[in-house]
Amino acid sequence: MVKVTYEAIRSSKDPHRRPPTTQTEQRWIEALPPFPKAWGKRRYLPLFAHLGLLLSYKRSRYEHIVVDEAQDVSELEWEIIQAHNAGGRWTIVGDLNQRRRLDINHLDWHELAKRLHILPDAQLFQPEVVERGYRSTQPILDFANRLLPPSENQPCSLQTDGPEPSVIRASTPGKRDLRAVGEASRLLDSYPGGTAAIITTDPDAIDKLLLGKGWRRTDTAVGAGDWAREGRRLAVRTPDSARGVEFDGVVVVEPRYFVRQEKFAGTLYTRLTRANRELVVVHSKPLPEPLRQR
Structure with a gap:
């Protein structure tokens, strides 16, 4: 099912596919390679994981999730992880100074806390700093x-x-x-x-x-x-x-x-x-x- 869904995303002829809403989204879809070339490549793993999550009848549900090297987790990867976190409790460990990926948009931990709804008011969030x-x-x-x-x-x-x-x-x-x-x-x-x-x-x-x-x-x-x-x-x-x-x-x-x-x-x-x-x-x-x- 993941392969079929992936190819449906790539195909502009699929009647069930939602049309792209932005030029960026359109270019991204047009750049997707055929499934055999994309499968197993690091850059497409979040997409395949997300498709697997959406297509699964039985989703894993956790009360508390621990994320290490959090500075290198992308927006899509956070979305996938968050979908598994039924309890909404987190332990997030990372160092933004060691960030190595250019596609990471959150600039500080407060932005990440807001995105993950860790507190009703993200301004109340105070990360623990290992000094x-x-x-x-x-x-x-x-x-x-x-x-x-x-x-x-x-x-x-x-x-x-x-x-x-x-x-x-x-x-x-x-x-x-x-x-x-x-x-x-x-x-x-x-x-x-x-x-x-x-x-x-x-x-x-x-x-x-x-x-x-x-x-x-x-x-x-x-x-x-x-x-x-x-x-x-x-x-x-x-x-x-x-x-x-x-x-x-x-x-x-x-x-x-x-x-x-x-x-x-x-x-x-x-x-x-x-x-x-x-x-x-x-x-x-x-x-x-x-x-x-x-």
Whole structure:
């Protein structure tokens, strides 16, 4: 039934389909691919979930729903989740500073509370703010916090000590990547038994250098992955695959490209705070303006 309904939405000849009410809606419908190409793709999952919900005879009903990483939930996804929440009680956890999606329209938690009807008067809603983190050291947070607007909460860390983040300028992209591999090796020496990662928008360039230095790939994933040499392990991650993970030491390569990917600093801020103990930034292009301040 989901397939039939999806194709009915796409078809302008279906007599039961409500005609589009806006040009935006019309363009969106016209851009929908055939079902076999759309099925399983991340961008269409909310639509398929919504169709499944509407077509279901027995809907799951919950009294309380917990949503993590709430800053990346779209309007349609909220609508689907809300349809399951019979009790209207929520636990919503997220950080708008780590937002990575451009299609998220709510700008603050009060707007979201109003949309979800959490209180009769959204102005009465007061989110609980976690003022202390535990993952990164205070020096790392101080560095990453430069990306946040002054009006935003500036989190503090339970780890008050630790080395200042290192910022290393290389003259060429090739020398930049070579230095990144060297710094990652140093981090593994500094934290025996610990973990280290290189986060880059160009994992293929790092992979070639690692192969040349005797590292071997230990996984079969396409693109960024895990490497090993002489009992040591190193992770290579893209900005997207670095989400939700953490390491003792992290080398972030070319922060300028992180900002260019999305029109806000959420991706870069999140990746700078993947480091538990030590952060290194290696670049050959100018740094984003907030990170140049000293």
